[in-house]
Amino acid sequence: MIDEEISNLTVIDALIRQKRPFVVYRIPGEKLPRLLTQAEEEIRLIYDLQELNGQKGFVIAPFRVSEMCPVVLIQSDGWGQSLSLDDDTEEEYEASLQIQEQENFQTSYTKEYADCFQAFINALRDGTFDKLVLSRRITMDKGADFSLSSVFRAACKRYIHSYIYLCYTPQTGIWLGSTPEIILSGEKDEWNTVALAGTQPLQDGKLPQVWDEKNRKEQDYVTAYIRSRLLSLGIHSTESGPYPAYAGALSHLKTDFHFSLRDNNGLGDLLKVLHPTPAVCGLPKEEAYRFILENEGYDRRYYSGFIGWLDPNGRTDLYVNLRCMHIEDERLTLYAGGGLLASSELNDEWLETEKKLQTMKRLITSTSIIANY
Template sequence: MPNTTGQKSGTLSFYTETIEVSRLSAHAFFEAGDDSFKGKRFFWQNKEKTFTLVGLGHAHIISNNLESNRYKDIDEKWKALCQSSLMEKVDVSPILFGGFAFDPSNMISSEWDTFPSAFFAVSTFQLVIQNEQAFVSIHYITDEKDSSETFERLRIERDALIHTAQVKELNVHARPNLIAREDRLKKEYLDAVEDVTNRIRQDEVKKVVIARSLKLKFDHSFSPSTAIYNASMEQPESYLFGLEKEDKTFFGATPERLVKVENGKAQSAGLAGSVRRGENSVEDKELGDSLLSDSKNLGEHKYVVDMIHEVFAQYCEEVKVPTRPKLMKIRDIQHLFTPIEGRLKTEASLFELVEALHPTPALGGAPREQAIEIIRASEQMNRGYYAAPIGWINAEGDGEFAVGIRSALLENEHAYLYAGGGIVAESSSLDEFEETRVKFRPMLRTLGGNMND
């Protein structure tokens, strides 16, 4: 029998019920919500494919437009909701999913204007697939005195969504045709790289990550469910995420974990310094070996590892950091990679770690605040949620955030892609431009284009 729990939170009651379901595809469940919940869905799958999360509908939204204290605000509101309303242990913990803007002080008007500084939601219908088991939960948060009739309607709707996902074939929409592509602010990007390189050579700053954007136009709207599904096929070794907000979907397949907390254990990773994959295994090994000995990339990587180590030393105990990086090889690119772990201090929280880590030097630079100011002025664009934390937290405080790179923002018949690279003293604007071309490839293939169009 399902366990239904309803507890008071001031004037709010949080009702939740979970059932176990057999043979349920996460992509099909996301697609099943297309008619009723488009614009109010999310998708997450970790790199190891051991945890998948889909949310349909908004039972509750926690968001803000703060420039400071935005992490603490989300953290406190989520804890208050859970502590007041979920007094009993539930079968599957309700999950809050969402993301943060890279730089809430960036006021440049852009395709991200409808996204606040922080946006998180508890779904009405939550699918969790873990340990080869699938669970569907209903969440209903209300100030109604008697919600029994509403909850019964939600049960009927849940059963219809499950039936659709199990019985109907996944509707993989035909990809629309790519009819135009624009390298946005290309001259500004090249100028920014040159300017930042000169600043670094004059010791004004150690490292700055400069990004650029592509704008694609299709002959009709791109289906978010198909885009997420295609991304899973293109980059199976990466985190997969999708976050809808009204008529826009931010999605991607990112190789980079920001931080994970599970049963008091915190894990992060330094991921910086990269080179393309080889045409064959011999060339691939040569490129990888050269990356492991390249002073520019090793220096860039060290900034990231040192910064994460410093954060973990503050919030964790028993911190472990390998002495040398290893290679992470994904389809188009190989990165220098160093895992870092520790035991979270009792008083610390996942959101505190997210705040302390974002942006790492792999996405921002060093020193951090100076790098962010240079990015804001030099890029002349708004990154929105690109290169920012996106992920989830449950009622127990466990969760995981990735960095929103290898990503795109869909808006009707348009898509916006983003890619960047770390600028150091040895950087060349043309080399950096070519590196971003490599980083665009996964999303371009996902959306039906390529760098040679």
């Protein structure tokens, strides 16, 4: 962990140049992000989520655990040192938000996406699955003026209701994300998870109150799954929802589950049961998981995995890794997905992924505006 006082986020760019493993993250409701660093040789690699039982540290878990994409555990002594977001560009940044609100959607779907959609929808309409999640990725040139610290700062200022993170390890590479979905959080005898599904744009910046049958049904599937998985471990929860919740410029339907645990050292067992939830996979879960691996056409890697601080004896905050991008030397890879039911239509689902991709695109655009302001 870095001991000296840090006044701003420029340390991030220095850590990247040094190829030093780190994570900086901001929990919803907190004003300042926290920074953790660790020596490369001290990072722990895990290949079964149950190995997280009794462990403490920052977890970076993929959609599918493999030799190429292990669970990475940064084991630091605490939540990390707070960093200031203040800098000289804040006023210019706020002005830039007013400039670039117009979205740039690609309204026509690609043949690759259409072919995948058809395979997925056929499996839904013949009754093999109740729900499947189809995701896709796009690549963009990184650009000479791209700054990790500026993009992270922009995410914290724009997406106040989301969990924001930026991490680098030799095993994962560089990832940045803004996600609204908790997979597990809590401490002592108060724990919670959520069912988050269904998507609508905000209406004049406000949460929509009317949701169609497709969105409500999709959310019901996720809620029922989480309820049954908790009960399979003897966990009886109280529920509140569904209700609309913010997710950047979008809204999802959300149900909260609150519960206590007999033994907080078994968090790995609980995570193995919950991950991946139907919000990023499908139902029936195991069959949907295999179908996605065989038919989606690419490896999601750490997209739709989970990320965050794990501590059975303190506070845990773990989030599903949505609305994220992988950052390489010359390019950026952005990810988005959507839940499909038998009633889903190709154009609607393509447009939903386009809107979700805007979460990361806005950050890239706004920081580029600032650099040339």
